[in-house]
Amino acid sequence: DARVTQTPRHKVTEMGQEVTMRCQPILGHNTVFWYRQTMMQGLELLAYFRNRAPLDDSGMPKDRFSAEMPDATLATLKIQPSEPRDSAVYFCASGLVQRNEQFFGPGTRLTVL
Amino acid sequence: AQSVTQLGSHVSVSEGALVLLRCNYSSSVPPYLFWYVQYPNQGLQLLLKYTSAATLVKGINGFEAEFKKSETSFHLTKPSAHMSDAAEYFCAVRIGGATNKLIFGTGTLLAVQP
Numbered sequence: 093d094a095r096v097t098q099t100p101r102h103k104v105t106e107m108g109q110e111v112t113m114r115c116q117p118i119l120g121h122n123t124v125f126w127y128r129q130t131m132m133q134g135l136e137l138l139a140y141f142r143n144r145a146p147l148d149d150s151g152m153p154k155d156r157f158s159a160e161m162p163d164a165t166l167a168t169l170k171i172q173p174s175e176p177r178d179s180a181v182y183f184c185a186s187g188l189v190q191r192n193e194q195f196f197g198p199g200t201r202l203t204v205l
Numbered sequence: 206a207q208s209v210t211q212l213g214s215h216v217s218v219s220e221g222a223l224v225l226l227r228c229n230y231s232s233s234v235p236p237y238l239f240w241y242v243q244y245p246n247q248g249l250q251l252l253l254k255y256t257s258a259a260t261l262v263k264g265i266n267g268f269e270a271e272f273k274k275s276e277t278s279f280h281l282t283k284p285s286a287h288m289s290d291a292a293e294y295f296c297a298v299r300i301g302g303a304t305n306k307l308i309f310g311t312g313t314l315l316a317v318q319p
Contacts, residue, residue: 135295137306140306187305189303189305190303192237192256192305193251194251196241197248198247
């Protein structure tokens with residue numbers, strides 16, 4: 093049963109620290125998405141990759157956030173330095189462009205103190 | 206530009222009653238529409254999708270949705286609610302072009318009363 097995996101599932105850190113979240117997309121998928129979910133803002137798209145190339149990161153605060161795909165099996169989202177307002181659940185999703193679907197991982201719950 | 210609007214951020218039904226969750230869309234191209242469900246502390250899971258084939262789409266867990274172009278709607282229904290249906294439901298529309306990038310609605314939290 094192919095699934096998107098995310099690590100860590102929970103992260104508590106202090107303001108100013110670097111946070112790295114990792115995602116393993118489903119093997120063979122050619123798109124990867126990063127979302128942030130909060131009670132106030134709902135589900136926000138942060139970044140979108142196709143064939144490992146970043147196509148859209150307009151939803152991401154550029155000064156502190158960065159997203160990469162070092163290879164087809166790994167996507168990373170980094171926050172440096174982290175701030176309390178970054179506390180949220182971060183989801184990774186992957187899919188095939190031609191199938192018009194996205195499959196979500198279980199999320200990383202980030203708390204910045 | 207594409208967008209979806211979910212009417213009602215909270216819906217409460219009794220167990221065994223009809224579930225109706227509303228979604229209206231706006232799209233400059235023939236839309237591809239989706240419903241996702243999110244159970245507590247989990248990621249979103251695809252319930253069903255409309256991609257210009259049959260207008261009545263059946264999904265998992267007994268849910269279905271009907272695409273109505275004249276009403277620009279894609280409401281989600283289930284004839285008889287079960288306690289396990291309590292979750293948050295998101296409607297989404299694919300942005301135009303050869304992409305699987307989606308625009309999500311704000312979600313509807315479904316409560317099922319015993």
